[in-house]
Amino acid sequence: MDSFEAATQFSQILRALTPALPNLVRAAHFALKYSESEDYLFPSIVDILHDKNIEINTKSTIFQFIEVLVNESFYFSKQPKYNYPYIQSIKEALPQMILCVLPGTNNANIHNVYASLKSITKHFKIECTSYIEEFDSDLLHEQDLESLEKDLPFPDVNLEDELEFVDPLVSAWKLLVRKKRQSQYERVRLLKHNEVINKEITEDDVFNIKEKTDRAPDRLSKRQILARMEDDREGHKRSKETLWLVNRPVNSTYITEDEFLSHYWNKYNALTPEDDKAFLSSLEELNALVGDSYKDKQF
Amino acid sequence: MEEEKRETTPSVMSPADPGSKANQSFPSTTQISRPYFTSSEISYLHSKSIDDNHKTQYNRTKHQIYQFAFQIVKQLKFPLRVLATTMNYYQRFYLFNKFHPKEENVDVVDLERDPYIVTVACLFLASKNEDCIKKLKDIQTVANKLRDIDENKKVKELPTTSSNGGNSNGNGSNSTYTVADLQRKSIMSLEFKLLQIIKFDFNNGATLSIKSSDELVTQFCKKLDINYKLSLFSWLINFDLISSPLCLSIPPHCIALAIIIIALNLKPKELKMTHELVDEEDDEQLNEKLETIDSYGDFRCPEVLVNEGIIYILDYYIHQYSHSILNQYLPHIDAQTGKEQIFKFMELKSRFNDLKILNEYSCSSRASLQQDNYLQLWDYSVPSKGTGRFMLGNKRRRFAKELDEAIS
Numbered sequence: 001m002d003s004f005e006a007a008t009q010f011s012q013i014l015r016a017l018t019p020a021l022p023n024l025v026r027a028a029h030f031a032l033k034y035s036e037s038e039d040y041l042f043p044s045i046v047d048i049l050h051d052k053n054i055e056i057n058t059k060s061t062i063f064q065f066i067e068v069l070v071n072e073s074f075y076f077s078k079q080p081k082y083n084y085p086y087i088q089s090i091k092e093a094l095p096q097m098i099l100c101v102l103p104g105t106n107n108a109n110i111h112n113v114y115a116s117l118k119s120i121t122k123h124f125k126i127e128c129t130s131y132i133e134e135f136d137s138d139l140l141h142e143q144d145l146e147s148l149e150k151d152l153p154f155p156d157v158n159l160e161d162e163l164e165f166v167d168p169l170v171s172a173w174k175l176l177v178r179k180k181r182q183s184q185y186e187r188v189r190l191l192k193h194n195e196v197i198n199k200e201i202t203e204d205d206v207f208n209i210k211e212k213t214d215r216a217p218d219r220l221s222k223r224q225i226l227a228r229m230e231d232d233r234e235g236h237k238r239s240k241e242t243l244w245l246v247n248r249p250v251n252s253t254y255i256t257e258d259e260f261l262s263h264y265w266n267k268y269n270a271l272t273p274e275d276d277k278a279f280l281s282s283l284e285e286l287n288a289l290v291g292d293s294y295k296d297k298q299f
Numbered sequence: 300m301e302e303e304k305r306e307t308t309p310s311v312m313s314p315a316d317p318g319s320k321a322n323q324s325f326p327s328t329t330q331i332s333r334p335y336f337t338s339s340e341i342s343y344l345h346s347k348s349i350d351d352n353h354k355t356q357y358n359r360t361k362h363q364i365y366q367f368a369f370q371i372v373k374q375l376k377f378p379l380r381v382l383a384t385t386m387n388y389y390q391r392f393y394l395f396n397k398f399h400p401k402e403e404n405v406d407v408v409d410l411e412r413d414p415y416i417v418t419v420a421c422l423f424l425a426s427k428n429e430d431c432i433k434k435l436k437d438i439q440t441v442a443n444k445l446r447d448i449d450e451n452k453k454v455k456e457l458p459t460t461s462s463n464g465g466n467s468n469g470n471g472s473n474s475t476y477t478v479a480d481l482q483r484k485s486i487m488s489l490e491f492k493l494l495q496i497i498k499f500d501f502n503n504g505a506t507l508s509i510k511s512s513d514e515l516v517t518q519f520c521k522k523l524d525i526n527y528k529l530s531l532f533s534w535l536i537n538f539d540l541i542s543s544p545l546c547l548s549i550p551p552h553c554i555a556l557a558i559i560i561i562a563l564n565l566k567p568k569e570l571k572m573t574h575e576l577v578d579e580e581d582d583e584q585l586n587e588k589l590e591t592i593d594s595y596g597d598f599r600c601p602e603v604l605v606n607e608g609i610i611y612i613l614d615y616y617i618h619q620y621s622h623s624i625l626n627q628y629l630p631h632i633d634a635q636t637g638k639e640q641i642f643k644f645m646e647l648k649s650r651f652n653d654l655k656i657l658n659e660y661s662c663s664s665r666a667s668l669q670q671d672n673y674l675q676l677w678d679y680s681v682p683s684k685g686t687g688r689f690m691l692g693n694k695r696r697r698f699a700k701e702l703d704e705a706i707s
Contacts, residue, residue: 244377244429244430244431246376246377255379260517260531261574263378268521271518271522276522280599283600286552289691289692290549293332295662296659296661298603299601
């Protein structure tokens with residue numbers, strides 16, 4: 001296959017990509033197999049993300065694909081045959097890609113992008129923990145609260161917002177945090193300036209976001225929404241498969257203090273009074289079962 | 300009299316619809332889960348499931364099984380709660396099933412009697428209940444590697460082994476299987492048996508809000524603001540107890556609190572640690588914490604259950620200190636007293652002599668234990684030939700009328 005053919009085929013693969021992990025890995029392996037044609041293949045990724053006719057679900061899938069590609073490229077590069085294909089191009093393009101996957105005020109993909117970017121970041125020796133923490137916090141400034149009162153839309157997030165020269169990974173994080181702030185802002189704005197609907201809403205109304213004739217790719221039809229829910233559920237299930245892993249040193253016959261430190265001491269904190277109350281009441285329920293378990297009354 | 304009713308009823312009832320097989324009657328039983336037992340109930344059950352001359356063998360095997368399960372847990376990177384639930388299920392299994400020591404199993408094919416295969420089945424079910432899903436094949440592969448078993452070896456299944464429900468290939472006895480295939484069949488069958496043994500009661504595993512005792516012990520330490528060293532010490536004690544039958548007697552939150560009370564009493568100074576933490580309270584402050592513990596108010600732990608736990612744990616260390624993980628973390632001689640560590644446990648126990656522990660009035664005589672139909676080796680033929688119903692204690696009221704009628 002020559003470079004041109006490979007690029008055409010790759011582009012077809014990407015357009016039909018579904019977020020099931022084996023599919024993502026297969027696509028990544030295709031890209032790595034033809035990594036000599038990176039100059040032809042990489043633009044296909046960028047083109048798809050810029051394509052205005054590609055629906056937003058697919059763009060989210062493409063971003064997950066990028067995460068898989070980065071992982072696989074690092075993995076393949078343990079062999080001398082590979083020299084970190086795609087890594088540099090992807091890293092350079094990350095800020096632009098994020099804006100493509102989160103177009104305008106549509107931040108439906110923000111959580112997936114966050115999860116993928118977090119995983120990509122692990123491969124680089126660049127300190128991004130502050131952004132990861134920031135992402136989960138309340139980001140609204142005082143100025144935002146003022147604009148909220150006036151019902152002003154959040155200013156567009158553009159690449160040019162990040163003028164100072166920083167590593168593209170860092171500016172990707174900065175953009176993402178800004179996007180998160182936008183989504184928090186727009187949510188508060190929606191709650192503040194729109195009427196609450198109390199009447200019953202039919203299923204058709206709930207899904208009626210997109211008219212049949214509407215070609216806007218950023219809005220989703222009922223079928224697309226349901227497909228997306230299914231895909232996200234799949235993704236969530238996948239993340240749960242590894243969430244509980246505990247790495248223990250190979251040569252220890254018993255448990256180690258490190259396990260206690262990282263999986264218990266640093267993980268658990270005293271419950272908040274509210275949580276504690278709920279916890280105690282679930283213990284009461286358990287106690288009732290326990291009490292019934294013995295033949296004699298114990299307590 | 301309420302006690303009477305709570306018992307299980309392996310009563311024989313006639314079929315609900317008399318038209319079809321009017322003359323036949325089906326065995327039927329209703330089991331209301333009673334997950335916790337007093338120590339006399341446990342010894343009574345063991346007297347039925349473990350022959351007298353196999354008692355030491357049972358304990359030795361359990362110790363090996365624990366090592367075996369821990370190695371699997373380690374290699375598959377399971378959290379400790381999977382190990383704890385595995386050991387819980389394993390010990391529960393041998394309350395209601397006959398224990399056959401390894402030496403007796405010369406017959407390779409009778410895998411369901413093999414404690415190691417029972418362990419793999421327990422671990423498989425535990426991993427599901429704890430939401431750490433692995434394929435059975437992966438678990439088997441690790442287990443067989445540890446036991447040096449070639450799981451791809453071809454064996455010819457003997458025609459006598461179609462005891463597992465006996466549904467498939469009655470005529471396929473001439474086909475060959477791999478060892479792994481045969482194990483798989485036994486494990487699946489054992490898993491179904493285990494579900495009956497735990498009475499389909501998944502409460503002792505991770506429920507949404509109640510964690511396992513390793514997590515609870517840490518959470519309680521944080522609530523009491525206990526320092527790092529004592530928290531680690533408590534967590535180590537919990538690890539020792541994973542292989543003990545204490546989890547069959549009292550619930551995890553009471554185990555956790557009992558451990559912490561012991562830790563606060565012992566206040567070990569010389570725990571081997573690699574991480575130094577600065578915020579050490581002095582003994583005075585620790586004593587104060589111990590004084591102010593309100594076991595029911597703050598932790599919903601009925602005192603009598605905590606006491607049961609305390610006495611059990613102290614006895615455990617008095618008898619098995621040399622095999623414990625604490626022995627790895629504490630110096631042989633305690634610097635303060637100048638004596639071996641075990642004396643600290645003995646001294647503490649003498650101070651706790653008059654604690655009120657579980658009331659065993661109804662389990663005091665063998666006769667009364669024999670009357671309890673729940674305390675029998677479990678008869679798998681009842682649910683397979685007739686009906687078996689399983690329910691949790693707190694769901695009983697919904698069926699009370701129906702059950703009482705069945706009893707009378």
